[in-house]
Ligand SMILES: [Zn+2]
């Protein structure tokens with residue numbers, strides 16, 4: 334294939350405009366009334382917002398290449414491997430589990446509401462596990478390493494994360510009766526919103542989105558999720574509806590008096606691709622080697638980050654709780 338064609342394909346693929354170009358070329362605008370047509374219209378929104386974000390940063394002379402370099406490098410790695418494993422994983426789970434579903438749903442508005450609540454639950458399970466199980470945190474920490482928020486953070490994911498997230502989410506949804514067509518539709522909405530909530534302060538300063546903050550998971554909620562401030566750690570795991578954060582008491586509003594500090598708590602070099610991608614694995618490896626006995630070594634793999642075999646734990650849960658208690662005693666005094 335000629336190099337210009339490859340470059341053109343990659344570019345139209347990145348901006349999600351292939352579908353629109355095809356539609357304009359064929360003149361078949363009737364497809365706009367179909368799900369696929371709508372998909373073609375929505376797909377370019379996030380890449381173009383990202384472009385606006387970068388251009389605005391340039392305009393206000395706030396553009397720092399370091400804030401975008403690592404997510405883009407990770408994007409290139411993932412572009413090559415992750416996507417194919419993920420699609421295969423979803424197809425495999427559907428094929429394996431569909432016959433064991435507790436009942437079957439159809440593509441109607443009320444089943445869409447049911448499906449979305451189940452999807453959010455499955456997303457909550459995957460995402461909470463990604464923060465609470467050390468080996469899974471090794472995969473997820475790549476997404477939390479950037480020390481600023483902008484749409485390129487969407488691309489910062491360890492290549493194995495999407496496949497395992499999709500296995501958990503697809504399995505739960507299919508077993509609980511969400512039919513594949515409904516599931517793909519929900520995944521599409523989720524993918525769009527999940528990207529949008531990473532929009533930077535450069536474009537939308539107050540991420541609360543007004544009254545929507547009460548009913549949806551807003552960019553503000555997700556900024557809180559990416560923060561390392563003690564009060565904000567391990568909160569807001571949901572994606573579009575934050576019902577399950579409220580149910581499991583992990584809901585946290587952005588407070589005007591606590592300015593968000595992005596990133597993870599360990600000392601790291603956010604501009605090193607190696608540290609962003611493998612840093613947590615190396616830390617885990619060191620802890621395993623240093624731990625006495627097989628049981629402790631295994632526990633390091635499955636216990637939450639910050640767990641220590643000596644009993645001197647520094648987990649997010651403990652850090653957050655002691656912050657809240659300290660604040661309470663201050664107000665009581
Ligand atoms: Zn997370």
Ligand SMILES: [Zn+2]
Nearest residue numbers: 476531555559
């Ligand atoms: Zn995120």
